[in-house]
Amino acid sequence: MTGIAFYSIALMGLLASFIMDKNKTKQALVKAWKSFSNILPQVFAMMIFIGISLSLLDPITITRLIGEESGVLGITISLIIGSIAMIPPFIGFPLGASLLEGGAGYPQVAALVSTLIAVGVITLPVEIKYFTKEMAITRNLLFFLACILFTLIIGQVM
């Protein structure tokens, strides 16, 4: 669904651009292709790595690890899994819901759901390519802290 939205906007943009200036549109497409093919090696490696990790670490295993009464250890495991794993939100949120049903606490689920998107250990090579090593590592560390803060607040409130 997200994809359709992005492609529709891109297509409309291309069309409008083409009507206004053919050369500029060609230039834009060349740039797009260049950037895409440049990042592709990292992206492919990332995809295979995620495939291998998820094949070994399925939702059932995850539920067992951060299930009932797992406490601070469960929260820590959730934070780590969430930071490493790359699960899109439309899988991550239902996974969170099923974890809650399976007896996991709100803090564990909060830790997992927030770090899933905000912190990316696997995407680090891609991020470094765009933003330098220092910036990428600092960003991930601080975003990780924000996720811990969110987890603590959920633990207090819910």
Place this chain on the structure above:
Amino acid sequence: MNLLQRYKFTLILTAVMVGLYIFNESAGVKAFFLTLDNIGQMLAILPAIFILVGLLDVWVPKETMVKLMGQESGFKGIFIALFLGSAAAGPLYGAFPIAALLLKKGARLAYVIFFLGAWSSTKIPFILFESANLGLKFTAIHIGVSIPSYLLIAYLIEKMTSKYTMTTLYEKAQVDM
């Protein structure tokens, strides 16, 4: 040769997957299909993002972006970062090319980081979905905590960044990657 060098990690990981298949057949098959699934998800979003970034790069003049999100843009820059980050959905790696383009066009670093923060927390297309799954209270706290903390982090990172890294960062953004 160059191509082999560039796809080094892809090849190594493919070999690992084959190894996994030999060692544990069902896990290997699962890993293969999960990888295909991931690539499908990536293709469903990334090429379109790059086309949009290419178009914006060609059509949006630097002066416009500086006015909207530059050093002197103030609250306007913050709101635009929040809006851009929240309106989109998708994995964070989709946001990196956009963030790099913003830097290229002279957007302020703090606003670009805040854009990444908004992208990773307040996602308008996902708010309904998140609250349907995890409850409205959970979602409200998620957003309520995230926006101020990411804003704070954005300014913090900008303050912490050395002049050298800052220069490297903006120079890097100038080069078409």
